[in-house]
Amino acid sequence: MAEFDLIAAIRARSRHARDDVRLGIGDDAALLQPAPGMQLVACTDTLNAGVHFPAATVPQAIGWKALAVNLSDLAAMGAEPAWALLALSLPQADAAFVEALADGLARLAAQHGVALVGGDTTRGPLGLTVTALGQVPPGQALTRGGACAGDHVLVTGTLGDAAAALVLWQAGAQVLPQTDAQRALRQRLDYPQPRVAAGLALRGLASACIDISDGLLADLEHVCTASGVGAEVELEALPLSADLRASLPLAQARGLALAGGDDYELCFTVAPARLDAAQVALRASGIAARVIGRVVAAPGVRVFDAQGAPCLPTRAGYEHFA
Amino acid sequence: MAEFDLIAAIRARSRHARDDVRLGIGDDAALLQPAPGMQLVACTDTLNAGVHFPAATVPQAIGWKALAVNLSDLAAMGAEPAWALLALSLPQADAAFVEALADGLARLAAQHGVALVGGDTTRGPLGLTVTALGQVPPGQALTRGGACAGDHVLVTGTLGDAAAALVLWQAGAQVLPQTDAQRALRQRLDYPQPRVAAGLALRGLASACIDISDGLLADLEHVCTASGVGAEVELEALPLSADLRASLPLAQARGLALAGGDDYELCFTVAPARLDAAQVALRASGIAARVIGRVVAAPGVRVFDAQGAPCLPTRAGYEHFA
Numbered sequence: 034m035a036e037f038d039l040i041a042a043i044r045a046r047s048r049h050a051r052d053d054v055r056l057g058i059g060d061d062a063a064l065l066q067p068a069p070g071m072q073l074v075a076c077t078d079t080l081n082a083g084v085h086f087p088a089a090t091v092p093q094a095i096g097w098k099a100l101a102v103n104l105s106d107l108a109a110m111g112a113e114p115a116w117a118l119l120a121l122s123l124p125q126a127d128a129a130f131v132e133a134l135a136d137g138l139a140r141l142a143a144q145h146g147v148a149l150v151g152g153d154t155t156r157g158p159l160g161l162t163v164t165a166l167g168q169v170p171p172g173q174a175l176t177r178g179g180a181c182a183g184d185h186v187l188v189t190g191t192l193g194d195a196a197a198a199l200v201l202w203q204a205g206a207q208v209l210p211q212t213d214a215q216r217a218l219r220q221r222l223d224y225p226q227p228r229v230a231a232g233l234a235l236r237g238l239a240s241a242c243i244d245i246s247d248g249l250l251a252d253l254e255h256v257c258t259a260s261g262v263g264a265e266v267e268l269e270a271l272p273l274s275a276d277l278r279a280s281l282p283l284a285q286a287r288g289l290a291l292a293g294g295d296d297y298e299l300c301f302t303v304a305p306a307r308l309d310a311a312q313v314a315l316r317a318s319g320i321a322a323r324v325i326g327r328v329v330a331a332p333g334v335r336v337f338d339a340q341g342a343p344c345l346p347t348r349a350g351y352e353h354f355a
Numbered sequence: 356m357a358e359f360d361l362i363a364a365i366r367a368r369s370r371h372a373r374d375d376v377r378l379g380i381g382d383d384a385a386l387l388q389p390a391p392g393m394q395l396v397a398c399t400d401t402l403n404a405g406v407h408f409p410a411a412t413v414p415q416a417i418g419w420k421a422l423a424v425n426l427s428d429l430a431a432m433g434a435e436p437a438w439a440l441l442a443l444s445l446p447q448a449d450a451a452f453v454e455a456l457a458d459g460l461a462r463l464a465a466q467h468g469v470a471l472v473g474g475d476t477t478r479g480p481l482g483l484t485v486t487a488l489g490q491v492p493p494g495q496a497l498t499r500g501g502a503c504a505g506d507h508v509l510v511t512g513t514l515g516d517a518a519a520a521l522v523l524w525q526a527g528a529q530v531l532p533q534t535d536a537q538r539a540l541r542q543r544l545d546y547p548q549p550r551v552a553a554g555l556a557l558r559g560l561a562s563a564c565i566d567i568s569d570g571l572l573a574d575l576e577h578v579c580t581a582s583g584v585g586a587e588v589e590l591e592a593l594p595l596s597a598d599l600r601a602s603l604p605l606a607q608a609r610g611l612a613l614a615g616g617d618d619y620e621l622c623f624t625v626a627p628a629r630l631d632a633a634q635v636a637l638r639a640s641g642i643a644a645r646v647i648g649r650v651v652a653a654p655g656v657r658v659f660d661a662q663g664a665p666c667l668p669t670r671a672g673y674e675h676f677a
Contacts, residue, residue, distance in 0.1 A: 055394060055493075055496075056496070056498060059499075059581070060432070060498050060499050060500075060581070061398060061428040061429075061431040061432050061499070061564075061565060061566060062396045062397055062398035062428045062429060062431075062432045062434065062487075062489075063396070063397045063398065064394050064395070064396055064432070064491070064496050065394060065395040065396075065397060066394055066395070066493070067389045067393075067394075067395055069391070069392075070391075071389075072377060072386050072387060072388055072389075073386070073387040073388070073389055073395070073488075074384045074385070074386060074387075075384055075385045075387060075438070075440060075472065075473060075486075075488065076383060076384035076385065076440070076473055077440040077441075077442045077473060077474060077475055077484070077486055078442065078475045079442045079444055079475050079477050079479070079484065081444055081477065081478070081479030081480070084477065084478050084479050085477070106383040106384050107383075107384060109383040109384070110382070110383050110384045110386070112384065116397070118397060118398070118399040118486060119399075120399045120400065120401045120442075120484040122401055122403055122482065150397065151397060151398055151399060152399060153399055153400045153401050153484070155401050155403065155406065155407070156403070156406050157401070157403030157406050157480065157482055158403070158479065158480040158482075160444065160479055160480075160482065162399070162401065162442040162475075162484035164397075164399055164440060164486040165384075166395075166397065167384075169386070171377075171388070174377075174378070174386050176378065176382050177381075177382050177383070178382075242383075243383060244383060259381070259382070
């Protein structure tokens with residue numbers, strides 16, 4: 034199968050209509066009409082087989098996740114997603130694989146009104162690079178740099194589920210999940226839900242925001258560094274799903290919530306005076322968030338237990354070249 | 356070396372200032388301010404080691420070329436380049452390699468006023484995916500779809516040089532080029548010059564345009580398919596550089612000019628009434644172009660010699676999964 038048939042397979046699944054797409058897949062580049070006055074928000078993230086997902090991952094999940102991790106970055110900026118481009122490297126042309134991958138990507142794209150407007154399909158080790166483009170009114174983007182001492186630290190959803198799924202998967206040597214809880218964790222690993230609605234709800238309310246891809250501690254540290262502050266996290270406040278509690282010992286679950294990564298939840302800071310408004314806006318968006326700590330002046334991120342004793346995380350956040 | 360140091364190495368070389376970059380490398384996404392009323396032009400292209408460039412290519416050339424092939428796509432749309440994102444996969448963290456790669460990319464970016472505004476650095480087989488973003492006034496983009504029977508077919512620059520360099524390199528088992536001509540060909544393989552100025556000059560003058568990456572015949576075929584026409588090319592009209600003529604037999608040189616690929620010249624069509632204006636505009640842009648054939652109603656691309664006899668190309672254009 035030639036490159037151009039692969040593109041056709043992807044194109045056929047990318048029919049989400051946006052009238053701001055003047056020219057989509059099929060020319061040298063896409064032509065898009067930005068909304069007047071809006072700022073453009075752009076990010077790109079790669080998923081490589083064996084590094085970012087187990088080689089045995091089903092192609093639907095690979096396609097979904099490649100877009101999801103990018104929409105998660107847009108969510109962390111408070112941006113509304115609009116368009117995406119997919120660069121796909123494949124060891125050989127495999128129509129069924131590409132169609133399934135495109136199905137997964139298209140399903141998430143449709144949920145967020147994203148049009149796949151271009152890309153590249155080429156030979157190489159299995160890997161995907163998605164570029165996502167969104168829009169935000171000037172001055173309303175959430176960044177990593179605005180956290181102030183005294184702000185609350187919050188996270189959306191629950192942490193550690195995806196990392197737990199990976200632990201269980203690796204322990205079980207790729208045996209299919211056995212329990213409903215394990216299946217639910219695996220769903221969170223394979224089909225992360227980017228918190229786009231939460232990011233939109235937090236415009237004008239959060240002082241800083243980041244998405245959790247490398248683990249809470251590592252990503253909160255990025256916020257602290259960019260903001261010139263530090264943070265204290267309460268171990269018992271970490272939101273853990275019932276599925277995670279049912280599947281792993283509590284200490285291991287908390288370790289994964291702190292440093293496991295692949296959560297694609299938002300970690301953000303809110304001034305005390307805006308906490309109620311932020312919680313109301315988040316509830317309206319359908320995404321729950323919980324206070325897990327506070328911003329302090331001293332640099333660094335520290336974790337404390339209920340007795341106020343410092344805890345050391347069991348391992349550092351994901352380091353790509355560790 | 357951690358991922359974040361790699362990003363710092365790239366960031367330090369990406370200081371081209373554009374005041375439409377509100378937030379560059381270092382947050383979850385870049386924040387850009389499109390020019391009022393302009394359309395956004397977006398493309399993405401991957402270069403994988405061993406597929407798109409020989410593994411022994413110097414890193415400066417890899418970085419340059421990853422951006423060049425994308426700026427070439429923007430050129431083919433008549434777009435003015437503005438911003439780029441780089442997703443880099445590396446087998447291991449190698450500071451000197453990344454710095455040299457970033458040097459090459461930054462050098463080309465500076466020539467075209469492009470700001471590198473974001474990216475991703477991750478572990479994986481060596482490969483780069485660049486996304487380039489440009490702008491064009493509404494209605495002025497060049498596409499593949501406007502060629503009409505009777506139009507002239509033109510190409511910028513000369514064809515076959517890069518493919519010849521690859522042939523010579525492979526024949527010489529990576530021995531360094533011996534002659535000035537061979538060195539010049541190698542320069543064209545490693546450091547292609549995207550024809551951005553030509554694309555801008557052709558706004559309102561070319562009826563269709565494409566950049567030549569997979570070989571003249573394959574890419575002209577794309578124009579013909581998109582436009583619902585065919586084309587006839589005169590073998591003797593193909594522009595061949597003196598370096599190419601000095602390095603390979605004429606028949607082989609012409610074969611590479613027809614189907615070698617990696618040229619990153621523009622192939623475009625112009626109505627007879629606009630040919631003089633197009634040539635004047637191109638001369639003003641500093642990029643020469645030559646008429647190599649004409650658009651006809653019958654589908655397909657055919658090549659004829661000086662006697663009007665049909666010629667068969669020696670091989671088809673580059674097929675990624677052939």
